[in-house]
Amino acid sequence: QSVLTQPPSVSAAPGQKVTISCSGSSSNIGNNFVSWYQQLPGTAPKLLLYDNNKRPSGIPDRFSGSKSGTSATLGITGLQTGDEADYYCGTWDSSLSTEGVFGGGTKLTVL
Amino acid sequence: EVQLVQSGAEVKKPGESLRISCKASGYSFATYWIGWVRQMPGKGLEWMGIIYPGDSDTRYSPSFQGQVTISADKSIRTAYLQWSSLKASDSAMYYCARTIRDRPSDGFDVWGQGTTVTVSS
Numbered sequence A: 001q002s003v004l005t006q007p008p009s010v011s012a013a014p015g016q017k018v019t020i021s022c023s024g025s026s027s028n029i030g031n032n033f034v035s036w037y038q039q040l041p042g043t044a045p046k047l048l049l050y051d052n053n054k055r056p057s058g059i060p061d062r063f064s065g066s067k068s069g070t071s072a073t074l075g076i077t078g079l080q081t082g083d084e085a086d087y088y089c090g091t092w093d094s095s096l097s098t099e100g101v102f103g104g105g106t107k108l109t110v111l
Numbered sequence B: 001e002v003q004l005v006q007s008g009a010e011v012k013k014p015g016e017s018l019r020i021s022c023k024a025s026g027y028s029f030a031t032y033w034i035g036w037v038r039q040m041p042g043k044g045l046e047w048m049g050i051i052y053p054g055d056s057d058t059r060y061s062p063s064f065q066g067q068v069t070i071s072a073d074k075s076i077r078t079a080y081l082q083w084s085s086l087k088a089s090d091s092a093m094y095y096c097a098r099t100i101r102d103r104p105s106d107g108f109d110v111w112g113q114g115t116t117v118t119v120s121s
Helices: none
Strands: A009-012 A018-024 A035-039 A046-049 A061-067 A071-076 A085-093 A099-102 A105-111 B002-006 B010-012 B018-026 B034-039 B044-054 B055-061 B069-073 B077-083 B092-099 B110-111 B115-119
Touching: A009 A018, A009 B010, A018 A085, A018 A105, A035 B069, A046 B110, A061 B002, A071 A085, A071 B077, A085 B044, A099 B044, B010 B018, B018 B092, B018 B115, B034 B077, B044 B069, B044 B092, B055 B069, B077 B092
Parallel strands: A009 A105, B010 B115
Antiparallel strands: A018 A071, A035 A046, A035 A085, A061 A071, A085 A099, A085 A105, B002 B018, B018 B077, B034 B044, B034 B092, B044 B055, B069 B077, B092 B110, B092 B115
């Protein structure tokens, strides 16, 4: 199983808001920045947020991020059918073996 | 435009060797880390390892240490992921990705299109 824990799936209606959680520990989320990625079906992952809450150029402000302690949250407002995708959190783990880690992914369904 | 272009799909037999590539353009190749990420069919993303082309400093996930080799050639702006003896369980999509800044702990802002590796007898 993944070092970072995400819910397997979330769903909401178009126009609504959804949040996706990412839970870790002091060796990863607790002491490192979190990034969020969106993977549309059949495509490569795309960076949505980095440094916990910063949006790369071109990412709408409907996407937001936050971090508290050893957990991070991705928020998406004004849901659109085009947001239906898999979402992954990622960070660095500074335990015995330093490495990057991803959450298991969350499938967002826009009903 | 910053871009990572990966080599094409591969079909191999168990025990064969393989090297796939990731060619960078549009930025200073030597000053950003390049990582490799595995995605098995229907599964999530797995961080495999990362290399700094400037000095070839390489870090591996314990899960992949000894199973693959990551390398880079600055002169042709290309990173590689290679196997010496493939197994059926290596069948997956493999992505290369560039870090946002010059730290291995940074997230990945640019991704290659992915290379599908199929290992079957």
